[in-house]
Amino acid sequence: MWFLLIWISLFSLTQSQTPESTSDFRNYRLELFEEGKRYDDARTVCEGRNAWLVEIKDEETQDAVRQLTEYTIWIGLHHDKGWKWNNIYELHYANWVPGRPGTVSDSFNNFCVTSRSSDGKWMNYDCGLGYRYVCQSDRTWINFNNELTLQIITSPVKTFFESQQSCAKNGSTLVEIKTNALEIFINQKLSDSNNFWTSGSDLEEEGSWKWGDGTAIDINDDNWEKWSGGNEPNGGKIENCLIKYASVNYKWVDYDCNQLSGYICQRDVSSGDCGRDVCSGKGTCQLHEDRYKCTCDAGYFGTKCEKDLLTISTSSAKYNIEQGQSLTVKFNITSYDGNINIRVSTNDNSSVTSKSTTAITSNTVLTTLSFTFNPFGVNSKTRIYNFTATPVSAASYSRVATITVVNPDQCDSSPCTSRGNCTYSLESPYYKCTCQSAYTGTSCEKRRFIINTAKNCKYHINLYDKKSFADANSTCKELGGAVAMMKTTEIQALAESQIITQYGATGPTILFWIGGYKVNTSWIWVDGTVVPTTGEDSKWSSWFDNTTKQGEMVLSSHPDRSRNSMRWFATENNAQQGYICEIAAIDRCSPSPCLNSGSCIQIGCQRKCKCMWGYTGENCETRISQISCFQSGISILWNQEKHKFESVYKLYLEDLMSKTSKVTNVQILLTNEPTINIGNVSEPSPIHCFSSTRLSISPNKYILVDLWVARIRMSLKSVAKVYHIFDESKLNLEFVDLT
Incomplete structure (x- = not known):
């Protein structure tokens, strides 16, 4: 009883000191006291408030104190066999004025430290001087009379039952407020608007209120709220848990246990061990006089070991x-x-x-x-x-x-084309493509070609990019060539050699499209020449009946799988096979071998002459018999020397019918004569002629002309014979270059 009275007396004395201002920093409360006091007196006030002179252990705390006050204040740093915070914690962070601390001595009594007003830096002074001071207290863990430590939890809020479980995880229980001293002490620490669960409840028996340890709670205790309409507890079976209610100055109220609220945990520390959780789980906690002391694990410091060294x-x-x-x-x-x-x-x-x-x-x-x-x-x-x-x-x-x-794997962007295999590489471009044998290049972007001995034809052999014959032909044309024609033994030997190089000398049967197909009863190459069926250059399989079979030609290692003596077969166009392309390495039509205005056409590595009408032969060297398409009637000759056509042109007969309304028939005569003598009524030998019946000539129609001179003949109703030269403006004839 005497102890309680003495404690209340001391508590009241120190609590009578009212802070000028407060602020919350981390889990601490900082309180500024404006009344100047000696160092020891300031420390006594702080300890009476379950606090201590502020410990500035890092720049953040220094800033928090400066925000609270810019006056010179006592801080908790003190010299006793070295500089320590409140004679407990070692000094790690320092903010001394340059040249400080001065040498300490009993004569100067300069064992105490201030944070000066101008910049917050520290100076050691006579402990007997009077300065303002800042107390620091723990907002969550509080030592009560070295018997209990209290943990005040405001967030996250929990139900009564969840709060019980949360306290138990830290080796604590919900608080049991069995004395007025503890009630007053707790109320001094509560300043939030939260309500707080205690351990009190009548869950076991309605109306029988008990603390968590089973101690009875007097329902007439003055700490219950006294409402004008009735006293607590008054909730009956709906409200069975005791809560400290913020809106009535934390008086006790019975409350619905499932509501969310803050809560207060307590732990018995009579043994002196206040638990590692007080020290943030990073140190051991022991009671030290009227506060706790954390002995931090290696690498940590701070009042609660909350700081990393x-x-x-x-x-x-x-x-x-x-x-x-x-x-x-x-x-x-x-x-x-x-x-x-x-x-x-x-x-x-x-x-x-x-x-x-x-x-x-x-x-x-x-x-x-x-x-x-x-x-x-x-x-x-x-x-x-x-x-x-x-x-x-x-x-x-x-x-x-x-x-x-x-290192981003360059293979992730699939740089290897044509089904090449990509692997990681230490050298630029940091990937390596293993290409299919038909391709080459850093990214397999280039087709592989071989060139013949004459250096005038190159070949591309592709087994894995299988296609139909039509698609293979299109691909070869896109490369500027044609499906390869195995016209000689030398060509086939070159192809077989490269097939062995790319795909091996032995293995399963492989097939490649080559440039031959059957028209009616004849096999021809894609350039129109005849595929041999006998002789040294014929590679038809001995057992394949090419006279009855239809389709397109393939080069195959069947039946003995030999790749150095492959044979010709035929199969359907849409079958998916490998293919061989041939592409000219030089312009085979330069110079042109074609005579008599014949046109040179390049197909793959082959060339052929397209002869004018009236000529034949490999180079259009032979003239065939002449024919005439002239009939009696009026002939109109159109010719101008300035038109010397070297390419293919369009000849428009626009409005020809309307301008010569008597026209009944139009004939076009193509001749190789560059000029015509109008006075000579004998007509030149025609090379070819067309009738309007064949051409269905009408306004806005045209025909193609690929010779120097075009002669137009029209049969009129009149029987008179007239030769007449029309210029372009009169007949609206127009030559348009198609190249």
Whole structure:
């Protein structure tokens, strides 16, 4: 009883000190007291409030104090066999005025430290001087009379039952408020608008209220709220849990147990052990006089071991780096334990490099350190680098930052065309294509060609890009050639040699389209020449009846699978086979071998002459018998010397019928004579002529003319014979170049 009265007396004395202002920082409450006091007196006031003189252990706390006040204040740093915070915690961060701390001595009594008004920096002064001061208290964990520690939880809110479980996880229980002293103490710590669960309930028996340990709760206790319409508890079977209700100054109210609220946990600390959870799980907690003391694990410090002595970080944990590029990684470092060394290693612990900082002091705890890998090259797509930081002075703990370096696999973009196989490479362009044998190039983008001995024809042999005959022919035309014609033994031998080079000398039966097909009863090459059926250059299989079979020709290793003595067969056009293209390596029509205005046509590596009417022969060298298409009637000759046509032209007969209304028949005479003597009534020998019946000539129709001169004959109703020259304007005849 006497103890309780003494405690209340001391509690009332210290609580009579009212802070000028307060602020919450992290899980702490900072309270500014404006009345100047000596150091020991200020400390006594703080301890009476279950607090301590503020401990500025990092720049963030220094900033929080400066925001609360810019006056000179006592802080909790004190010299007793070294500088410590409230004679408990070692000094790691310092913010001394340059040249301080001064030498301490009993004569100066300068064992105490202020944070000065101008910039917050620290100076040691006579402890007997009077200054303002800031108290710091724990908003969540509170020591009550060295018997209990209390944890006040405002978030996240929970039901009564969830709150019980949450406390139990930390070795605690919901609070049991069995004394007025504890009730007053708790109320001094509650300032949020939250309600708070206690352990009280009448869940076991309606109306029989008990604390969590089974101790009875007097329903007439003055801490129950007294409403004008009736006293608590008054909720009957609906409200069975005791809550401290914020809107009535935290009086007790019975409440629905399933509502969400804050809660208060308690732990018995009579043994002196206040639990690791008080120390953020990073140290052991022991009661120290009227507060707790955390002995932090290696690498941590702070009142609750909430601070890392050493942190390293970088802006990104993952880097995408092309092969051959350099990589620079910059680390931000905070060390309250002096300079550090960073060792770089790979995931298999292979050491890469190391560096140390040189600029860290207790006053300067921030610095940066950069690592450059140049040029960057790895033999795998992904590599992990570990940056292990340890204090230079001691290696009892370390901090590790990890980055992942990804070399994008160039194969992901499928650079290998034509079904080439892509593999990762350490050399530019950092991929390697294994091409199908018909292709070559870095990305298999080029077709593979072989060239004949004469250097005038090249061949492309493709087995895997199977096509129908028509598609194979189209592909070969796109390459500027045609499906290959095996016209000689030498050509086939060259093809067989390359087939063996690309696909091997032995293996299953393989087939390739070649440029032959059957027309009626004859086999011809795609250039119109005849495919031999007998003789040395004929490679028909001995048992294949080419006289009765139809289709297109293939070169096949069937039946003995020999690839150096392949044979000709025929199959259907739409069958999917390999193919062989031939493409001229030179212009076979330059110079043209065709005579008498014949046209040279190049098909694959072959050439042929298209002869004018009246000529024949391989080079159009033979003239055939002349024919005449002239009939009696009026002939109109059109000719101008300036028109010397060297290509194919369109001859328009636009409005010809309307301008000569008596026309009954039109004939076109093509001649190879560049000029015609109008006075000579004898008509030149025609090369070819067309009648209007065949041409169905009408306005806006045209015919193609590929000779120098066009002679137009019209049969009129008049019997008179007239030769007449029409120019372009009179007959609206127009020659248009089609090339």
